[in-house]
Amino acid sequence: MKYFHLIWAALFRSKTRTILTLLSVIAAFLLFGMLDAVRTSFDQAGQSANGARRLQTGSKLSFIQTLPQSLDAQIARVPGVKSVAYANWFGGAYQDPHNQVFSFAVSDNYLDQYPEIEVSAEARKAFAETRTGILVGETLAKRFHWKIGDKIPLQSTIFPQRDGSKSWNFDIVGFMHAKDKSAGWYDQLVLMHWKYFDEGTPYNRGTVGWYVTSVSDVNQADRVARAIDALSANSDHETRTQTEQAATANWMKQMADIGLIVGSIMGAVFFTLLLLTGNTMMQAVRERTSELAVLKTIGFSSRAVMALVLAESVLLLVLGGAIGLALASVLIPIVSAGSGGMLNLPSVGAGSWALGLTLMVAIGLLVGAPPAWRAMRLNIVDALAGR
């Protein structure tokens, strides 16, 4: 630590070069921070303790096929089931059919399955009492400037009402807020009463899109899932039950191979960075040859000189990398807000920081190694003579 000043001085010996290199490193790690946030948001979707405790039951045929509502009572009687709720896809859109809004028609106890969603007691009460009431995610409400008490029309792109009209009227009775980032998309959701929905449209006829079951014991989840599927085995509405974790992971995998895309981009970025910082360090050591020789002359061991050079290159990477990652954590919320709720990225988490720091140190050591080796092997007499 006592040599920190020396390393710092060596690093900023040529200010322009160091600052330009730092800016490149910052750009690389800014990109790393942002892409890693995307990757993490895909990886962690549904990976919460609550996600492991909840089962999703849908039609085995496909996710668009509905199930009879009568399964509700049957599932509730399966041993190990704590409670069961159900929901249906509403396919809502606001103002313009292409302005789609995630909207579910849900059973009265649906929110009880989601302790990570915060809804005030008054809102819950108002929701229970208002047939046409809806609960709206915070981000969504902000996007459309909705207030509690507003009456809004939502079009359903799937379900017309009995009179053929596509427009459904709702009263906003409260907001939803996700306490847990992994349930962040609830901030963009609209929940309405399944009863109002089912009675309003001739197309649903008492069916349910999917069931959400809480199990009393996480370790029993697999057994309960099999028992639920057994209820409708060999019927015309066979089911497929998965933990919410598994179901979400499956969706994400079908969306895109994010890991591969992020991996290839970062591969290209870090390869370039390696070359760039490597070149800088080589130059830095080359032009300081005589100074290093002086250090050795006044008693620094060869190893100490090598360590100084290595430390300098690691410091360069860590300094730039930390600024880049910090910048990413500042930018990500801005990007998320700017996209109007389209993107919902988590901030740079501890995992990203750890991975980032490991990369910084690794790249620092890698690019520092050749010049450090050169500095260690430096022959004092030759170096001082400028040979």
Add this chain to the structure above:
Amino acid sequence: MKFLINLGLLLLLAVVLVVWVALPWPGVLALVLLFAAWLAATRRGRQTASVTGVGVSTLRQRLGSSAVIMIGTAGVVGVLVALLAMGEGYAETLRKTGSADTAIVMRGGSASEVMSVLDRDSIVVIPQAPGIARDAKGDPLASPELVVAANLPVRGGGPDDEGSVQLRGVGDRAWEVRPNLKIVAGRKFETGRRELVVGKSAQQQFAGLDVGKTVKLGSQEWSVVGVFASGDALESEIWGDADTVASTYRRGSSRASVTVKLADPKAFDTLKAALAADPRLKVDVDTTLHYFSKQSEGTAKVIRAIGITVGMIMAIGAAFGALNCMYAAVAARAREIATLRAIGFGGLPVVIAVMLETMLLALAGGVLGGLVAWLLFNGYSASTLAAGSVGKLSFQFVVSPQLLWDGLKWALAIGFVGGLFPAVRAARLPVASALREL
């Protein structure tokens, strides 16, 4: 003074970049020709050419920093082109699915086929509308179709690894309104049987979709009897007999959409007016070209935005790298440049020569990056859950000449930024003191 000059340079840089982005290829060509003429014809141009020649010939002594500029630019261009090729391929696959001479009729207000329901009466009425082409017997070429989804095991996945595929229930007319669709193996399904023909891409995505095998849809066994190819989004679907699919999915006699062949592309307006005027119908009609292009719009835009954002950040990094290297190069050649100035070379040739050198290196990097992206990603298959569909959609990356051209423009822009400031420094080197450092 120095501050003002730097500020002026930054402004110049911004203006040049804005113009450059907007410049179409004939403009670039004209610029290049003009520049070549200047190099060859004027005294200063010839001076510039010879200074550049000296610079380029000494590149080998600065292999490390030359490589940094080249590889840095190659990385930017490669990633940019690959990401844009993904968006392009996705949009292209959907665009090819539609054509201007077929139209799709869905229930009013439905965002996509899966969300639409047309009852029996509508399906009888719609084909009678004017503007629809008719076959030799005088029957309209209209194909009522049902679109649902099926869960199937993913090829190469675990036992519980299921994906969603779009299942289309069709009649005989479906083949007639889509003449580009060909059976490449096996045969068509027979009406009334649980038989499937599968798209080529669907076959590659999901396990068990080979001719002669059976797959389970829910609790029922369906046999695969044929494979079709169409080179578009339909290839990611599986097809069965409409009535049989409807009974499996409990859809009764309803259908999702009616695809019709238009008498000619201009007949669309007639058809649209007739359907809108019919009080029995509440439907929307669109040409399939417009319908499918619209489906890809959102996703393609997002991919493009991501590509450009990532490219921008990388380009900034690469430009700083290039700046660094060129500053070092100018410093190393200070004596040489001062000597040139002393024997009568002007400031402008030195500025242009340094910039030209940087831009040539960046251009070489751009070519390298574009080439790598083309070799690795042209035709690369990927799949996603497409907007407006309920199944996995396979598409291939398309590295088009336009994208490569865009990549080269980016490369030259990076070279311009990286070369400008070092070039100005080189020209402003005080001759006397630079020479004295001997």
